[in-house]
Amino acid sequence: MGYKTVMGMVIAMYAVKVILKLGVGFFVGSEMLIGDGFHNLSDIGEAFIVIMAMKLARRKPNERFPLGYMNIESLGSLVIGVLLMLLAFRMILVSVAGGLSFAGIGVASSVLSWVYHAESTFDSGELLILIAVTLSSTIVSVFMSRLEIRAGKRLGSQLMVDDGKETKSDAWVEGMTFAGVIANFFTHSAAPEFIVVAFLGYKLFSTGREIIKPALDTLLLRSIDREHEKGIMDIAKNSGVLGVESLRTMRVGRRMVVVNAKLLVPPTMTTSEQVLHKYALCRSLIMFLADCGYLDAKYEIRYGFPNEPPFEISP
Ligand SMILES: [Zn+2]
Structure with a gap:
C-alpha cells in the first residue's frame, strides 16, 4: 500500500x-x-x-x-x-x-x-x-x-x-x-x-x-550518536593515516549523515594516493553507517600534514 x-x-x-x-x-x-x-x-x-x-x-x-x-x-x-x-x-x-x-x-x-x-x-x-x-x-x-x-x-x-x-x-x-x-x-x-x-x-x-x-x-543538524561517531573515529584512525585532526558529523533527515573529517598524512603522500585512500575509507564507513541505520551519507574528507604551517597571505 x-x-x-x-x-x-x-x-x-x-x-x-x-x-x-x-x-x-x-x-x-x-x-x-x-x-x-x-x-x-x-x-x-x-x-x-x-x-x-x-x-x-x-x-x-x-x-x-x-x-x-x-x-x-x-x-x-x-x-x-x-x-x-x-x-x-x-x-x-x-x-x-x-x-x-x-x-x-x-x-x-x-x-x-x-x-x-x-x-x-x-x-x-x-x-x-x-x-x-x-x-x-x-x-x-x-x-x-x-x-x-x-x-x-x-x-x-x-x-x-x-x-x-x-x-x-x-x-x-x-x-x-x-x-x-x-x-x-x-x-x-x-x-x-x-x-x-x-x-x-x-x-x-x-x-x-x-x-x-x-x-x-x-x-538543527545535530551530530549522530556518540558511539556511532566514535566508530567512525576508530575506522578513520586505523585507515593508515598519522591521525585525525577533526571529525564532525551532522544528521540530515533521519537516514542520512554528513561526515566532515580532516586527516593527517605524511607530506610525501601524493594526491592520487589520497584519492585511493579516500575511496577505501568511504567504503568501510558506508558499511559501518549502514549497520548504524543510516542509508546514505555524504563525505567531506580533507588531508593535511602534521605541524603544517598556517596558511598566510602577506600583503
Ligand atoms: Zn489527533
Missing part, C-alpha cells in the same frame, strides 16, 4: 469521526465529544501535511538543495508534536481548573467555562449513542494507527510513523472519553473526568515530546 492510499484512509476515517462526534456531541450536549470532534478536524489538516511533506521529501537532490528535501519530514513532525503539546496543555488546564472548582474556588470555574464545561447529564438512550460513537472511534483509531506506523516503517518515513503515534494517542483520548461518559452517567458527577483528562494531558505531553525531540535533532 502506498502512502497516498494509507493517508487517504486516515483522512476518510477522520472525516466520518468529525461528522459523528460533532453531530452527536451537539445533539447530546457533550463538551468532551465536541472538543474531540474539533480536534479531529486538525487531524485532517495534519494528514494533508503528511502527504505534502512525503511528496516533497521524495524529490531528488538538485543544485539548489544538494542534500535533498528529507528534512521537510522533520518539519511536519515538529508541527504534529507542537499541536499535541497544545492539546496536552489544554487538557492539563481543564483538569486543574476542574479540580479547583470542585474545591469551591470561584476563579477556577470561569477558567473552566472558557476551555470546557462538563455538565453532561444525559439519559440512557443518549448514553447508548455516546458509547457507540466513542467505542467504535477507539477501535478504528487503534487499527489505523497500527496501519500507519507499519506503513511508515516500511516506506522509511518517520513523519508517517509520528502521525501514527498521534493517531494512537487519539485512541487513548477516545477510549478515556468512553470511560468518562460511563463514569459520568453512573456517578452523576464530572469529577472522574478531570482525573481522566489529567492523565490524558500527561500522556499526550509525553507523545508530543517523543515526536518533537528527534525532529529538532535533525532540523
Whole structure:
C-alpha cells in the first residue's frame, strides 16, 4: 500500500469521526465529544501535511538543495508534536481548573467555562449513542494507527510513523472519553473526568515530546550518536593515516549523515594516493553507517600534514 492510499484512509476515517462526534456531541450536549470532534478536524489538516511533506521529501537532490528535501519530514513532525503539546496543555488546564472548582474556588470555574464545561447529564438512550460513537472511534483509531506506523516503517518515513503515534494517542483520548461518559452517567458527577483528562494531558505531553525531540535533532543538524561517531573515529584512525585532526558529523533527515573529517598524512603522500585512500575509507564507513541505520551519507574528507604551517597571505 502506498502512502497516498494509507493517508487517504486516515483522512476518510477522520472525516466520518468529525461528522459523528460533532453531530452527536451537539445533539447530546457533550463538551468532551465536541472538543474531540474539533480536534479531529486538525487531524485532517495534519494528514494533508503528511502527504505534502512525503511528496516533497521524495524529490531528488538538485543544485539548489544538494542534500535533498528529507528534512521537510522533520518539519511536519515538529508541527504534529507542537499541536499535541497544545492539546496536552489544554487538557492539563481543564483538569486543574476542574479540580479547583470542585474545591469551591470561584476563579477556577470561569477558567473552566472558557476551555470546557462538563455538565453532561444525559439519559440512557443518549448514553447508548455516546458509547457507540466513542467505542467504535477507539477501535478504528487503534487499527489505523497500527496501519500507519507499519506503513511508515516500511516506506522509511518517520513523519508517517509520528502521525501514527498521534493517531494512537487519539485512541487513548477516545477510549478515556468512553470511560468518562460511563463514569459520568453512573456517578452523576464530572469529577472522574478531570482525573481522566489529567492523565490524558500527561500522556499526550509525553507523545508530543517523543515526536518533537528527534525532529529538532535533525532540523538543527545535530551530530549522530556518540558511539556511532566514535566508530567512525576508530575506522578513520586505523585507515593508515598519522591521525585525525577533526571529525564532525551532522544528521540530515533521519537516514542520512554528513561526515566532515580532516586527516593527517605524511607530506610525501601524493594526491592520487589520497584519492585511493579516500575511496577505501568511504567504503568501510558506508558499511559501518549502514549497520548504524543510516542509508546514505555524504563525505567531506580533507588531508593535511602534521605541524603544517598556517596558511598566510602577506600583503
Ligand atoms: Zn489527533
